[in-house]
Amino acid sequence: MTSDNALTLAVLDGTFAIHRLRPAAEIPPEILRQSVFSVMRTPQELSLLVREEVPVAADKTEPGWRGLVIEGTLDFGMTGVLAAISNVLAAAQVSIFALSTYDTDYIFVKADKLKSACEALRQAGYGLRDGAELA
Secondary structure: OOOOOEEEEEEEEOOEEEEEEEOOOOOHHHHHHOOOEEEEOOOOOOOEEEOOOOOOOOOOOHHHHHHEEEEOOOOOOOOHHHHHHHHHHHHOOOEEEEOOOOOOOEEEEEHHHHHHHHHHHHOOOOOOEEEEEEO
């Protein structure tokens, strides 16, 4: 991906937590009422991403994540979008938790790394917008 194709990312409002539950655990119903959440079940675990203030009885919890979303709709034929962003952030020593939806990609970084992540993305030619809230 070149800077000619640079995308704009919006910083999501709020802080998120990533939870690990037993594979057969029930999905807490309050999660399904949130404006932004993710649920992934595998034979090994049930992983949830939800705003930090939502209580979850989890085996493990990793709090303190901030979200960035690529604005607009990404075509399925586009290649290297997430790889390019993750390479920029890896060079800046920022670890990520990435999620994809049908339309776009979300990148979560630890809250204390958000500023350096945004600076690295700007320097790489990405647009940044603060305070995005998804309806």
